[in-house]
Amino acid sequence: xxxxCSVATRGRYTTTLPLVLSAIIxxxxxxxxxxxFDDNDEPQDMRENPIYKHLFSIMDSKNLKWEWLFARKKxxxxxxxxxxxxxxxxxxxxxxxxxxxxxxLENLYRYTTPKIGAIGGSILxxxxxxxxxxxxGNIEQIDLEPNIQWNYIPRCKEVDHLHCSFLYRAxxxxxxxxxxxIAHREETLFTYxxxxxxxxxxxxxxxxxxxxxxxxxxxxxxTKREMYEHDEQIFRNIVGNSDRTIVVLNCGLGDHIVFxxxxxxxxxxxxxxxxxEITPCRSIAEAQALFGDLDxxxxxxxxxxxxxxxxxxxxxxKLYL
Amino acid sequence: MIIIQPFAKKLINGKxxxxxxPYWKELIALIDEPIIQIGIEGEEQLTPDFRKNLPIAELRxxxxxxxxxxxxxxxxQHLAWAENKPGIVLWSxxxxxxxxxxxxxxxLENRVYLAKNQFLWWDFTPHNPxxxxxxxxxxxxx
Numbered sequence: 466x467x468x469x470c471s472v473a474t475r476g477r478y479t480t481t482l483p484l485v486l487s488a489i490i491x492x493x494x495x496x497x498x499x500x501x502f503d504d505n506d507e508p509q510d511m512r513e514n515p516i517y518k519h520l521f522s523i524m525d526s527k528n529l530k531w532e533w534l535f536a537r538k539k540x541x542x543x544x545x546x547x548x549x550x551x552x553x554x555x556x557x558x559x560x561x562x563x564x565x566x567x568x569x570l571e572n573l574y575r576y577t578t579p580k581i582g583a584i585g586g587s588i589l590x591x592x593x594x595x596x597x598x599x600x601x602g603n604i605e606q607i608d609l610e611p612n613i614q615w616n617y618i619p620r621c622k623e624v625d626h627l628h629c630s631f632l633y634r635a636x637x638x639x640x641x642x643x644x645x646x647i648a649h650r651e652e653t654l655f656t657y658x659x660x661x662x663x664x665x666x667x668x669x670x671x672x673x674x675x676x677x678x679x680x681x682x683x684x685x686x687x688t689k690r691e692m693y694e695h696d697e698q699i700f701r702n703i704v705g706n707s708d709r710t711i712v713v714l715n716c717g718l719g720d721h722i723v724f725x726x727x728x729x730x731x732x733x734x735x736x737x738x739x740x741x742e743i744t745p746c747r748s749i750a751e752a753q754a755l756f757g758d759l760d761x762x763x764x765x766x767x768x769x770x771x772x773x774x775x776x777x778x779x780x781x782x783k784l785y786l
Numbered sequence: 787m788i789i790i791q792p793f794a795k796k797l798i799n800g801k802x803x804x805x806x807x808p809y810w811k812e813l814i815a816l817i818d819e820p821i822i823q824i825g826i827e828g829e830e831q832l833t834p835d836f837r838k839n840l841p842i843a844e845l846r847x848x849x850x851x852x853x854x855x856x857x858x859x860x861x862x863q864h865l866a867w868a869e870n871k872p873g874i875v876l877w878s879x880x881x882x883x884x885x886x887x888x889x890x891x892x893x894l895e896n897r898v899y900l901a902k903n904q905f906l907w908w909d910f911t912p913h914n915p916x917x918x919x920x921x922x923x924x925x926x927x928x
Contacts (some may be wrong), residue, residue, distance in 0.1 A: 717886075719861035720869050742842050767904040768884075777885055 466555060466577065468570070469635070470496035471548035473541050474561035475504040478511065481562040481677050486520050488564045492569035495529050496557055502544040504536040540646040545655070549635050550770065557632045558652075563588060565630065565674045572672040573632040576621070582638075582664025583656045585631035586672025588614045602626070602668065604657055604704055618670045627656040627666060630674050636770070638662055643699060643757020645692035650700040658761075661707065699757040706735060712785060713752050713762035714738035720764060723777045731785050788822045788928070789848060789873075791857035793829045794908075802913040804901075805858050813856070813921035819928065822848065824862070825849045856924065859885055866890075874927055878917035880904060891927045893919045 470489055474482050482501075489499060503509075511517040511533070524531045536544050537728075548556050555577060557570055573584045596613035602613045602624025612628055627751065638658040644651055660666045710731050716722055721743040728734065728744065738746035753759055760766055767773075768780050792810050794803040807813075810832050814821060823833040824840060836885050840848070842865070849855065857863055859880045866873050867887040874891045875882065879901040882892035891912035894900075899917035901908075 717861060719864035722861065722864035725868065764906040769903065773884065773905075775884070780884075 466777065467498075467553045468496040468555045468557055468574070468632075469548055469551055469553035470499045470557045470559060470560045470570075471502065471545065472499070472561055473502045473536070473544040477561045478505070478514075481564070482632055483516050483520060484564050484677075485559055485561055486517075488567070489528060489559060490523050490527060491567050491646075492518065492565070492570045493568050494574055495527060496570060497553070498530040498532070499524065500534040500551070501531070501533045501550060502547070503533060504544065506538065506687075508535045511626075514530055535580065538646070540644065540648040540651075540690060541639040541646050541647040542642055542651040542655075545651070546640040546642060548597070551635070553635050555632055556635045557630075559630045559674075560676070562677045562759050563674045564632050564677065566672075569672045569674060570632070572669065576667055576669055577632070580663075580665050581634070581661035582662070582666055583627055583631050583633035584595045584667045584669055585614055585627035585629075586655075586669055586674060587618050588612075588629045588674050588676045589616070590676040590678050604653075604707070607704075613668050617673070618668050621669045624666050624668055625657055627668070628652050629676060630633055631656070634664060639666065639758070639761040641651070641699065641703075641756075641758045642760060643753070644696045645689075647689070647691050647692045647696065649696035651696075654700060654703060659705070696757075699755070700740060702755045709735040710785060711756065712736040712738075712754075713747065713749065713759050714740075714744060714764075715749055715752075715759050715762065716764050718743060720777065724781050726778055726786065727781050730782075733786075743784070758776065787822060787852050788817070789855035789857075790814070790821055790823050790833070791825065791855065791860065791862040792823065793825055794858055794860045796828075797907075797909045799909045804879045804908055804913045804917075805860070805877075806873045806913065807858050807878075808913075808915040809916055809918065809921045813924055816921055816925050819853070821922065822852070824848070824921060826830040854928070855878070856887050856928065863887065863890060874924060876918055876924065878914065893924060893927065895919050 499706050569586055576584045594616050597611055597616040600610045600613040604625040624710045641654050656666050710733055711736050714724055718740050721738060725744055736746040737749055737752035738744050739749055764780055767784055773780055794805040797803050814832055821833045823836045827838050846869055849869045849871045855866055858876050863875045872889050877892060877894040878899060881900050881904050882894055884904055886892045895917055901911050
């Protein structure tokens with residue numbers, strides 16, 4: 466099982482990023498590869514910086530493959546989607562101001578059984594340590610209770626969603642690329658999407674990451690209110706329709722005809738498409754407005770991702786059943 | 787009566803769609819049976835009876851009336867499949883194992899001609915007449 470560690474960073478070259486990298490290379494179980502996605506407006510080559518030079522040297526000594534990629538400044542979700550599709554079995558995503566204790570990856574990895582989609586530990590920001598003993602971790606309670614990861618986790622518990630840093634099964638669910646650049650709720654939507662695909666989401670004890678909440682920099686350093694509202698609306702629309710199977714047929718006429726052969730098998734479908742005379746549906750434009758990113762339902766993109774060799778009808782079954 | 791559906795969607799770059807069968811005129815000359823061509827405005831007329839821009843309901847009725855049909859890989863093969871009317875599909879670069887239906891006769895010259903990536907637009911795949919079966923072969927199945 467190959468593990469990729471991905472770190473998205475912005476504005477933290479000389480503050481918390483070196484601490485995060487140091488924590489990663491001192492894990493009791495190293496990832497198979499580390500990729501740093503540099504989302505700075507003016508990315509720098511840090512290889513000759515004394516601190517980074519030393520960190521890279523340790524990585525090489527420990528045979529930890531590493532890569533520093535200049536990201537496209539489209540937001541954290543685009544970065545994580547890239548990591549999600551790099552061909553690894555699991556991705557451990559680490560924020561650039563969240564310092565994992567040395568046993569975190571080893572501990573999270575212990576829970577990677579076949580039915581598990583993502584595993585998170587505590588994300589602590591002292592002095593704020595809310596009482597989380599009775600927190601459910603259910604998505605419906607997200608406005609009413611603190612996040613269960615904001616305090617020590619006494620025992621393993623199944624939840625609906627995670628935030629900040631966690632280990633997840635790669636290549637199963639896409640990040641919602643329709644969110645704005647600030648990518649508000651991106652990890653909540655992502656982990657909830659894994660849950661909706663039938664995988665368990667866990668919070669586990671003895672896996673503590675210290676969230677330093679560096680006030681400078683950060684992948685979400687933009688604070689435009691409209692972007693938050695836009696992303697929040699997408700989040701509400703997706704969660705509000707969680708009892709429906711959202712179907713988006715952003716494909717051709719013939720594809721609609723083939724899709725019809727499985728329509729009756731789909732539980733409680735909500736169909737958006739291009740040819741209502743073939744498949745009763747609402748418009749693609751409406752789906753775009755409601756859910757942001759439609760690529761997660763693009764059957765051709767999915768077949769390409771899956772290196773699909775079966776029939777088109779079976780590909781629709783894999784996507785929706 | 788048989789239906790022919792000769793042309794795939796026009797490409798944005800103006801090039802010939804690589805799924806378009808290059809030997810329609812020769813094939814039509816071999817068929818001793820009334821033929822109705824279906825398609826859209828702007829496509830080349832190959833038979834005296836060319837019905838353009840038919841609504842889906844009329845296409846369904848026509849499919850029910852025909853003995854069989856011959857077409858390329860386009861929406862029509864799926865529509866006829868949904869109407870339980872088997873026909874012949876003339877393949878070239880797209881894969882019948884993915885986009886075809888086993889109820890039809892799927893004629894593919896050779897799998898070496900299949901595009902490596904089956905899931906992109908066809909604009910960058912060249913049209914290759916060698917990738918198609920010849921008309922006499924089609925006639926054997928008609």
